[in-house]
Amino acid sequence: MATVQQLLASPGATASPGSTASSPKVVKMEIERASQSPSLHNGNAFGGGALQTGDHRVVVIVYGQGQDQIVSVFAEVLGKPYKMRDSFKDVGHEERGHVVGILAADAKLDVEFRNLEHVVAINAHCTGLGMPPDLDLSAHCDYEFLYTESPFFRRDLARFTSFTLGQISHHKELMEKPRTYFISTTFPDVRAALPNIDILTVGADAVEIRVDLLREPLADGSFSQVPSLAYVGEQVMLLRQRTELPLIFTTRCTRENGRFPMDDPELYYKYLYRAIQWGVEYIDVELWLPEPMRQKLYENRGSSRIMSAFHDFTGNFRWPSSYAYDVFRRSSQYADIVKMIAIINDHNENFELEYFRSKVRSEHPEAPPLSAVNMGETGQFSRTLNKVFTPVTHPLLPIIAAPGQMSTAEINAALSLLGQLPKKNIYGISSVASRSATPLAPFYEKCLNELGLPHHFAIVERHPGNPGSIEPFCNQKGFGGAYLDPGFSHHSLIKASPFFSSMNNGSGPGLTEAARVIGIFDTIVVHSASSSTSNSSPPSVPSSPHRRAHDGHGPVYHHSALPPNTTLILDNASWKGIMSALTRDLAPSAYAGRSAVVLASTSDDAAAVFYAMKALRIAKIYTIGFRTPSSLARNAPPIEQFISLESLQRARSVADETAPFVIVSALGPDKSHLVGMMIRAFGAVGGHVSNTKKVFLNLADEATWNKSDPGTVAEKSGFTAYGAADVAAFTTVESLRLLIGQNVPYSFVRLASGRSLF
Numbered sequence: 064m065a066t067v068q069q070l071l072a073s074p075g076a077t078a079s080p081g082s083t084a085s086s087p088k089v090v091k092m093e094i095e096r097a098s099q100s101p102s103l104h105n106g107n108a109f110g111g112g113a114l115q116t117g118d119h120r121v122v123v124i125v126y127g128q129g130q131d132q133i134v135s136v137f138a139e140v141l142g143k144p145y146k147m148r149d150s151f152k153d154v155g156h157e158e159r160g161h162v163v164g165i166l167a168a169d170a171k172l173d174v175e176f177r178n179l180e181h182v183v184a185i186n187a188h189c190t191g192l193g194m195p196p197d198l199d200l201s202a203h204c205d206y207e208f209l210y211t212e213s214p215f216f217r218r219d220l221a222r223f224t225s226f227t228l229g230q231i232s233h234h235k236e237l238m239e240k241p242r243t244y245f246i247s248t249t250f251p252d253v254r255a256a257l258p259n260i261d262i263l264t265v266g267a268d269a270v271e272i273r274v275d276l277l278r279e280p281l282a283d284g285s286f287s288q289v290p291s292l293a294y295v296g297e298q299v300m301l302l303r304q305r306t307e308l309p310l311i312f313t314t315r316c317t318r319e320n321g322r323f324p325m326d327d328p329e330l331y332y333k334y335l336y337r338a339i340q341w342g343v344e345y346i347d348v349e350l351w352l353p354e355p356m357r358q359k360l361y362e363n364r365g366s367s368r369i370m371s372a373f374h375d376f377t378g379n380f381r382w383p384s385s386y387a388y389d390v391f392r393r394s395s396q397y398a399d400i401v402k403m404i405a406i407i408n409d410h411n412e413n414f415e416l417e418y419f420r421s422k423v424r425s426e427h428p429e430a431p432p433l434s435a436v437n438m439g440e441t442g443q444f445s446r447t448l449n450k451v452f453t454p455v456t457h458p459l460l461p462i463i464a465a466p467g468q469m470s471t472a473e474i475n476a477a478l479s480l481l482g483q484l485p486k487k488n489i490y491g492i493s494s495v496a497s498r499s500a501t502p503l504a505p506f507y508e509k510c511l512n513e514l515g516l517p518h519h520f521a522i523v524e525r526h527p528g529n530p531g532s533i534e535p536f537c538n539q540k541g542f543g544g545a546y547l548d549p550g551f552s553h554h555s556l557i558k559a560s561p562f563f564s565s566m567n568n569g570s571g572p573g574l575t576e577a578a579r580v581i582g583i584f585d586t587i588v589v590h591s592a593s594s595s596t597s598n599s600s601p602p603s604v605p606s607s608p609h610r611r612a613h614d615g616h617g618p619v620y621h622h623s624a625l626p627p628n629t630t631l632i633l634d635n636a637s638w639k640g641i642m643s644a645l646t647r648d649l650a651p652s653a654y655a656g657r658s659a660v661v662l663a664s665t666s667d668d669a670a671a672v673f674y675a676m677k678a679l680r681i682a683k684i685y686t687i688g689f690r691t692p693s694s695l696a697r698n699a700p701p702i703e704q705f706i707s708l709e710s711l712q713r714a715r716s717v718a719d720e721t722a723p724f725v726i727v728s729a730l731g732p733d734k735s736h737l738v739g740m741m742i743r744a745f746g747a748v749g750g751h752v753s754n755t756k757k758v759f760l761n762l763a764d765e766a767t768w769n770k771s772d773p774g775t776v777a778e779k780s781g782f783t784a785y786g787a788a789d790v791a792a793f794t795t796v797e798s799l800r801l802l803i804g805q806n807v808p809y810s811f812v813r814l815a816s817g818r819s820l821f
């Protein structure tokens with residue numbers, strides 16, 4: 064597989080920016096070429112992040128006394144075997160492909176002198192033991208993972224590992240989204256937020272932790288002026304254990320409406336760099352901080368992204384001034400996002416901000432995206448117009464983080480009043496059987512309400528034998544998109560529907576790469592060129608020739624009641640649901656180079672699985688129960704059909720890392736004997752390569768299985784099992800993103816829909 068070498072700075076052993084420590088470490092990482100990864104190809108991502116091959120150095124876990132089991136959990140998440148060693152100098156070339164554990168007391172002796180090209184050091188510290196992490200180890204390791212022994216949040220470890228080691232990244236996908244929001248939490252102790260975190264974060268793409276607002280209680284009953292690193296670390300850990308959203312780490316200074324003192328800039332470096340080591344996705348770096356410090360943070364940001372921050376509370380700031388352009392220029396130097404926020408006196412200054420926004424965008428197309436709003440009531444209008452990481456509040460928060468902050472629902476209501484968010488009809492198109500399995504209507508209504516969206520949602524039935532029966536729902540002025548459960552073949556749709564086949568001068572509707580390769584679509588996205596909010600546009604414009612034939616040529620549908628500047632795009636969300644479920648507790652690397660067994664009765668049931676497998680770099684797929692058409696096989700990992708017992712035996716006898724590692728079944732209870740046989744056949748063999756448990760995913764509706772649920776059987780045979788419910792919830796997150804353009808976290812989907820529904 065072709066790779067490109069990219070130089071990425073990784074956080075390494077560090078010193079303060081003013082010290083004479085060596086220059087930032089530059090480490091070679093292999094990043095897959097975009098065009099070869101389904102996830103990148105599509106401009107889409109899984110679980111909120113695009114897949115990359117990441118950091119290839121030997122991962123060394125520094126663990127505390129009595130905590131050696133954490134090494135095996137890291138190894139399991141990464142899908143690697145592990146070894147214990149006594150020092151960093153013992154980590155040689157034989158350790159390649161392994162995770163290595165070194166006891167903290169031993170690691171302290173030579174962590175500073177480790178070979179940075181060869182190893183990446185993670186200080187794993189259990190906060191439950193009552194001691195803060197060792198300061199030297201914190202400072203000298205590349206990263207630090209804080210965890211609690213009980214309950215142990217395996218997902219947090221999978222996420223930390225995938226992110227810090229560069230296997231997933233959220234940033235690209237978020238920046239492609241038409242609108243992004245972050246919620247500024249203002250709790251003195253995040254524990255107060257946790258019971259409501261699912262509802263608080265509906266509509267948010269990231270969660271800001273205002274470190275300066277945290278209040279660490281002291282023994283004498285008072286609060287420390289600045290919360291200690293140990294306290295902040297624990298707060299970050301607690302928050303991250305409970306939300307899958309990227310975090311933004313903010314130490315807002317006193318001059319900019321915060322509480323962090325300004326007399327010692329070094330303090331900021333200490334906290335912000337530690338946040339990078341903790342694997343926080345976004346680091347807010349204020350522009351007033353010394354340039355060498357900002358530069359050093361930027362160059363050592365590893366996988367984290369820097370959000371430069373500038374606030375002006377004087378009331379004298381003017382968007383048309385050369386000062387404003389200078390602030391943008393200086394911010395851009397060391398930032399992945401530039402944030403500029405000011406107090407204004409007159410409503411017209413909102414329009415000045417819009418002019419500023421469009422000017423910097425057109426004059427500096429290469430500059431980082433700009434997130435800019437005005438504060439106070441007068442500035443609220445600008446909060447409805449900003450599209451990149453708009454800060455939002457929520458009624459459940461104790462205080463607003465800045466004057467004039469609005470909630471996502473308030474912003475949407477304002478957009479709606481201004482005619483920027485017209486009411487649309489969104490449909491769940493299902494067959495009779497799936498309709499009873501997933502009554503999603505109340506859930507969608509709950510989401511639309513919570514987000515203050517004016518849309519109307521309805522479940523409608525389609526005639527199983529007639530794909531064209533969906534026409535009347537789609538060919539209407541207010542059509543706002545649909546999900547289809549189950550999805551169906553776009554070829555059959557085009558054949559059966561004059562409305563769809565006549566689109567784009569006869570080329571048909573747009574197709575995303577995923578829908579084209581999989582052959583099945585399960586989402587219809589409406590892309591309206593005139594809608595400034597683009598609330599239902601897809602994250603990327605598909606590259607199919609169909610769409611290109613139409614681009615920019617005015618009215619396209621001959622018989623359509625859809626507005627002429629509207630394009631329908633067929634997408635597939637299921638493959639991402641599958642991939643998100645498979646990578647919930649494992650890093651993508653756990654799948655790379657392994658093989659899979661896929662059971663289904665038709666290739667249509669397996670197509671989305673194949674696409675997910677390709678993105679996960681599965682090396683081979685064994686199939687059972689169906690033949691794979693060549694069009695599907697061309698875009699999938701190499702496929703071998705089990706046609707005899709011998710071929711099955713051959714696969715069973717593979718003893719290296721290419722042995723079957725994951726079984727995905729789409730077969731119903733009537734084929735339970737076959738599913739059980741495969742589970743037994745592959746449960747006990749080939750498990751010696753790493754200590755990672757094999758994975759079983761049941762895509763068939765769980766409700767129909769009763770006692771013989773193959774997930775339970777698989778767990779008894781040593782698999783980690785996931786079910787259709789997990790995939791359905793992740794797929795719903797993806798459909799909502801595509802249809803209403805807003806993020807509804809997985810945990811909320813599971814919570815609001817009720818477990819029994821998924």
Ligand SMILES: O=C1C[C@@](O)(C(=O)O)C[C@@H](O)[C@@H]1O
Nearest residue numbers: 247313372404454464465468
């Ligand atoms: O920078 C910002 C934006 C903000 O100041 C606002 O105006 O909404 C709120 C802060 O919490 C955040 O860090």
